[in-house]
Amino acid sequence: MKAEQRQELVELLRKAIYELTGNYYPDERMKILEYKLERLLKSMNVNADTPEGIISFFLKTPENRKLLIDLMTVPETRFFREKEQLDVLFDNLLKGRYSLEIASVGCSTGQEPYTLAMMMAKRGIGGKVVGMDINEEVLKKARSGVYKASELKDIPEDYRRFVEVKGSLLEIKPDIKSRVEFHQINLIDPATFRPFLCRFDVVFCRNVLIYFSGDSKRRALTNLRSALKRDGYLVISSTEILNREYYDLFEPVKEGRFFFYKKRETGDDKSPCG
Structure with missing residues (x-):
């Protein structure tokens, strides 16, 4: 050619x-x-x-x-990525919650959803984590809950009780796996979000929106918003910024040195959760 x-x-x-x-x-x-x-x-x-x-x-x-x-859609993730941001979310913004429904969008091979499940378990928080990705191959890996033993280095000492190292492999223990489920979604397709309408207290979408622009980014953010409960939060990476043009969908909330994005209520909103 x-x-x-x-x-x-x-x-x-x-x-x-x-x-x-x-x-x-x-x-x-x-x-x-x-x-x-x-x-x-x-x-x-x-x-x-x-x-x-x-x-x-x-x-x-x-x-x-x-x-x-x-x-x-190449996966790029690891356990306990940006842990300080996660600690602020759970210990400040969500302090006192006994049960949470959390989505991890663009979850790749599953390290983020399992991280969130471990953090909830350690704090005695019930509920569910739902990992979502467009790539079915990485979701198969995520559902297995099996990783390289070398990834243990990314897991803090006080969380290692939730995993088991067997030779060259690291396995997520059953009590954590039971807290997590995985689904294939397309971030710009509202049909794939309909089963999750108004379900989540928090939606993670870290290091994903950087690959979207213009109309596709607004469509993605609209779908993410639809999955949140009233007063739910969107979490993006601490290195990302949600521009003002999307403040009609989300309200920035600063906690410590981090920004989280609260679902904004709108007068013409037709979703049942507001």
């Missing part, structure tokens, strides 16, 4: 990914997209030789679309 055709293919792929998932690859990440494209072409027997034909091949069946989505 000629250089100009390859460039056209990458541009068409960027557009297809955006339309499927809302994820936008800016120009500075196009090299990453090209690398992923090479992997995708090697993993599939593509019966096409033009940019338009190749993209049509990727999109023509649910199986092909799944392969495309799974490859393009």
Whole structure:
């Protein structure tokens, strides 16, 4: 394939990914997209030789679309990421709660949902954590609750009683696994959020919205808001900022040195929880 055709293919792929998932690859990440494209072409027997034909091949069946989505949504997570932020949330903002329903959106291989379940268990808080991701392959890994033993280094000493190391593997203990469930969702598709309408006290969506922009980001935030109970909180990474253009959906609340985002009530809101 000629250089100009390859460039056209990458541009068409960027557009297809955006339309499927809302994820936008800016120009500075196009090299990453090209690398992923090479992997995708090697993993599939593509019966096409033009940019338009190749993209049509990727999109023509649910199986092909799944392969495309799974490859393009690369997991990046670890246990107890930004622990100070989590401590402030549980010990200050949510102090005195005896039961919580929490969502972890973009949960990847499950370290964040299990972290939240451990923190709830340690504090005697009941309830459930729901991990959500668009990538079914990483959800399979998450449901297994089995990781590399080397990940023990990310778990503080006073939480290690919730896991068990067996040789080269680290396993989440059953009492923590029973607190967590996993579901496949598409962050820009309201239909996948309908089963979770008004369910959660807190929705985590850390280091995910940075891959969204414009209309897709507003659609994602609207769906996240729909999953929150009245007065529920959205949690993004401490390195992220929710711009003022979204303050019609969420109200910033500062606790310590961290900002959390409280579901804003609106007069024309049609959701049953407000």
